[in-house]
Amino acid sequence: MSKEExxxxxxxxxxxxxxxxxxxxERVMPDRTIERLSRLFSAFADPTRLRILHxxxxxxxxxxxxxxxxxxxxxxxxxHQLRLLRDRxxxxxxxxxxxxxxxxxxEHVSQLMxxxxxxxxxx
Amino acid sequence: MSKEExxxxxxxxxxxxxxxxxxxxERVMPDRTIERLSRLFSAFADPTRLRILHxxxxxxxxxxxxxxxxxxxxxxxxxHQLRLLRDRxxxxxxxxxxxxxxxxxxEHVSQLMxxxxxxxxxx
DNA sequence: TGGGAGAATGTGCATATGAGCAAAGAAGAA
DNA sequence: TTCTTCTTTGCTCATATGCACATTCTCCCA
Numbered sequence: 577m578s579k580e581e582x583x584x585x586x587x588x589x590x591x592x593x594x595x596x597x598x599x600x601x602e603r604v605m606p607d608r609t610i611e612r613l614s615r616l617f618s619a620f621a622d623p624t625r626l627r628i629l630h631x632x633x634x635x636x637x638x639x640x641x642x643x644x645x646x647x648x649x650x651x652x653x654x655x656h657q658l659r660l661l662r663d664r665x666x667x668x669x670x671x672x673x674x675x676x677x678x679x680x681x682x683e684h685v686s687q688l689m690x691x692x693x694x695x696x697x698x699x
Numbered sequence: 700m701s702k703e704e705x706x707x708x709x710x711x712x713x714x715x716x717x718x719x720x721x722x723x724x725e726r727v728m729p730d731r732t733i734e735r736l737s738r739l740f741s742a743f744a745d746p747t748r749l750r751i752l753h754x755x756x757x758x759x760x761x762x763x764x765x766x767x768x769x770x771x772x773x774x775x776x777x778x779h780q781l782r783l784l785r786d787r788x789x790x791x792x793x794x795x796x797x798x799x800x801x802x803x804x805x806e807h808v809s810q811l812m813x814x815x816x817x818x819x820x821x822x
Numbered sequence: 823t824g825g826g827a828g829a830a831t832g833t834g835c836a837t838a839t840g841a842g843c844a845a846a847g848a849a850g851a852a
Numbered sequence: 853t854t855c856t857t858c859t860t861t862g863c864t865c866a867t868a869t870g871c872a873c874a875t876t877c878t879c880c881c882a
Contacts, residue, residue, distance in 0.1 A: 596761060597768050600754045604769075605816075610746045610753075612819035613812070618744035622870080623730075623737045630733075631723045638719060640829060645720050646727075653871055655830055674828050674879050684818040688811060689736070693728075695807040696735035745840080763859060776841055778860055797849050797858050 619664040620688065624649060625657050628678075632667065633686050637677045742787040743811065747772060748780050751801075755790065756809050760800045 605613075619625060627647050631638060638646075644654045658678060661667040666685050670677045680686060728736075742748060750770045754761060763781065767774045781801060784790040789808050793800045803809060 593762070593765055596758055597765055600757050600761075600765075600769055603757045605750070605753050607746075609816060609819055610749050613749050613815050614744055614746045616815050616819055617740050617749075618869095621737055621741035621744045623733045624870080626733050626736050626740075627728070630728050634723050634726045635719055638723075639716075642716055642720055642723075646723055650872070651829075652831090652873080656870075659830070671829095671879090676829065682818070684814055687814050688818075691807055691810050691814070692736050692739050693732060695805070695811075696732060696739055741839095747840080773842065774859070775843080775861090778858095779840080782860075794849090794859095797856095799859065 615664055616666075619661060619666050620692070622657070624653070625661060626689075628654070628657060628661070629666065629680065629685060629689060632678060632680050633689060637670070637679045639675045639677050643678070738787055739789075742784060742789055743815070745780070747776070748784060749812075751777070751780060751784065752789065752803065752808060752812060755801060755803050756812060760793070760802045762798045762800050766801070 620629070624647055628643055631643060631646050640651055640654055640658065643658070644651045647654060658667065658669070661678075662669055665681050667678045668681050670679070743752070747770055751766055754766060754769050761769075763774055763777055766781070767777045770777060781790065781792070784801075785792055788804050790801050791804050793802070
C-alpha cells in the first residue's frame with residue numbers, strides 16, 4: 577500500500593485521508609473482477625433482457641419464438657439479446673432439432689433479480 | 700392472459716407454445732418494476748462506479764477527493780458518477796463543512812456486489 | 823440432396839453513456 | 853464582504869448500445 581502510488585502533487589491541495597485511501601488500496605478489487613462484474617451487470621441493465629430473464633425465471637425453458645412473442649420484439653432482436661446473455665453466461669442454450677431452448681445459467685441470476693426487485697420496490 | 704394479445708398472425712409460422720406464453724404472461728413483471736430494475740443494474744454496469752461502490756463497501760464513508768484518488772479519475776468525473784449513484788439511491792451523501800462524505804445507501808448494494816462477484820469469479 | 827423452417831449474424835442508424843474542460847455554487851476563513 | 857477550497861453542473865466529443873433489415877447458417881424432412 578505504498579503511498580508512492582498517490583504522489584503528493586496529484587491531490588495535495590485536497591484533504592485526502594491517506595490512511596483511508598491506503599486501507600482501500602489494500603483491498604482493491606482486481607481489474608479483471610471489476611471488468612467481469614461490469615459486464616455481468618450491464619447484461620441486466622436493459623428492459624428487454626430483464627423481461628427475457630424474468631420469463632426464464634418463471635418457466636425454466638423457452639425457445640426463441642416464445643421469447644419473441646413475450647417480449648413483443650422481432651425474433652432477430654431477441655436472438656441478439658440471447659447471444660449477449662449467452663456470452664455473459666447468464667443463460668444456457670439447449671438445441672433440440674431445429675429449436676433452441678434457453679434457460680437461466682445458475683442460481684445467481686435469479687438471486688440478483690430478486691434482490692434487485694426488492695431494492696427497486698421499496699422506493 | 701388473453702391470447703388476443705398474441706394474434707395468430709404474429710408468429711403463426713413458428714412453433715410457439717401458447718400455454719407457456721400464457722403462463723408467463725400471467726406472471727409478467729410490471730413495466731414500472733422492469734424500468735426500475737434496469738436503472739438499478741445500469742448503475743452497477745460501469746467499472747468506475749463499481750470501484751467507487753466497492754471502496755465504500757470497504758470503508759463506509761469517503762469524500763469525493765478520496766474517491767477521486769482511488770479511482771484515478773478527475774474529481775469532476777467522480778462527482779458526475781456520484782450524482783448518478785445518488786439519483787439511483789445507491790449511495791447516501793452527508794455534508795460536513797465543505798466536505799461531502801458518501802456511503803452506501805443500504806444492504807442490497809453490497810449483497811448485489813457479493814453475488815455478482817461470486818458469479819464472476821466462478822467462471 | 824434439395825427445399826424449407828428456425829436461429830444466428832453482419833450492417834447501418836439513432837440514441838445513450840462516460841469523460842474532460844470550464845464555469846458556477848456552497849461553505850468556511852480572512 | 854471577499855477570498856479560498858471542495859464539490860457540482862453545463863457543454864461537447866468519442867464510444868457503446870439497441871434495434872431493424874437482410875443475409876447466412878443449421879437442421880429436418882421429403
